[in-house]
Every structure is written in structure tokens, then in C-alpha cells.
Amino acid sequence: MSSFKSIAALLLMLVLAGCAHTSSNQPYFEPPPLPPGKALVYLMRTQVLQGSFYDSVFSIDDSAVVGLNNKTYSWVQVSSGLYKVSAGPRPHPRNVFLNLPVEPGKEYFIEYTQEYAAEMIRVRDPKEGKAMVKGYFYIPAK
Numbered sequence: 001m002s003s004f005k006s007i008a009a010l011l012l013m014l015v016l017a018g019c020a021h022t023s024s025n026q027p028y029f030e031p032p033p034l035p036p037g038k039a040l041v042y043l044m045r046t047q048v049l050q051g052s053f054y055d056s057v058f059s060i061d062d063s064a065v066v067g068l069n070n071k072t073y074s075w076v077q078v079s080s081g082l083y084k085v086s087a088g089p090r091p092h093p094r095n096v097f098l099n100l101p102v103e104p105g106k107e108y109f110i111e112y113t114q115e116y117a118a119e120m121i122r123v124r125d126p127k128e129g130k131a132m133v134k135g136y137f138y139i140p141a142k
Contacts, residue, residue, distance in 0.1 A: 026138045031075050039080065039102045042133055043141075044073040044124075045087070046113040056112050059086045059095070066141040068112070073136040080104045087112040087121050096121045109133070 034040055043058045045068040055067030058074070060083050066074040080102050088095030096119045100108060109129020112121050124132065 028073075028134045028136060028138065034077060034105065037079060037104045038077045039104055040075055040107045041078055041083075041085070041100070041102070042073055042075045042107065042109045042129060043068065043085075043087075044109060044111045044129070044133060044136060045069065045071070046111060046132075047071055054089050056087045057090055058110075058112065059091050060084070062086070062091065062093075064091050064142070066139060068139055071136045072139050073133045074139050074141045076141050078102055085110050085121065088119070098123065 031040060041060075043066060045056050047070040055069050057067045058065050060076070060078070062084065065076060068074060083100045083102060084097055085100050086095040086097035096112070098110070098121050100110070100123065102108065107126055107129075109124040109126060109132070110121065111124050111129070111132070112119070114120065
């Protein structure tokens with residue numbers, strides 16, 4: 001009987017850990033001015049249905065940057081170059097990704113979303129992206 005209680009407690013802890021995610025009530029704000037030679041990359045997660053209680057972990061060049069949940073965003077400053085930007089429930093080689101060529105002084109808006117049952121990551125037009133993040137909540141990158 002005690003092993004049954006132990007298994008039940010373990011399962012409850014796993015379920016609760018899976019439901020935990022980062023939350024924020026900090027609305028959009030303008031980031032600080034860019035240093036010379038840098039670009040600003042916004043990372044955004046729209047409202048998703050599948051896995052909505054899990055954070056979507058954004059990675060740049062396979063290094064986790066931030067975990068976002070529904071209608072949240074973050075930003076990072078990067079140097080010019082070509083970057084692999086990916087997102088998924090955890091860092092994993094099979095996450096959806098895109099290759100992002102970055103030029104200094106520009107802003108890029110990367111959106112993780114789902115359409116039907118498919119996960120997608122895409123670059124949004126700067127005007128659309130800026131309008132989107134203004135309705136989202138901020139979560140700082142690591």
C-alpha cells in the first residue's frame with residue numbers, strides 16, 4: 001500500500017511540474033537603445049492550444065534563451081551574422097527552427113505559433129511584429 005502512495009505522489013509531482021510555467025504581468029515597454037553593431041531580436045509566442053500549459057523554450061544556436069507562454073515576448077541584442085532560432089517544449093534538435101540573417105541596427109520579430117496541429121516559427125513583418133508585442137507581456141531573457 002505504501003508503494004502505491006509513493007507512486008501516486010510521484011505522479012502528482014510530475015503533473016504539477018508539467019503545468020508550471022513562467023508568467024508575467026509586465027506589459028510592453030521600449031527596450032534600451034541598441035549599442036553600435038547590434039540588432040534587436042524579439043521572440044514572441046502567440047496563444048497556442050496544444051501544450052498551452054508548457055513554456056515554449058526559444059533557443060539561439062542551440063542555446064536556450066527564454067521560456068515563453070501564451071502572449072508573452074522577450075528580446076535579445078545580437079551581433080550581425082546568421083543564427084539558428086528554434087522553439088519547442090524544451091531544447092531539442094527536432095524543434096521547429098529558422099535561419100535568421102541579422103544586420104546591425106535592425107529589429108527582427110520571431111513568432112512561435114501553431115496553425116491547426118502544426119508548430120511554426122516564422123519571421124513577422126516589423127510593423128506587424130511591433131503591433132503584436134505591444135499587446136503581449138514581457139519575460140526577460142536569461
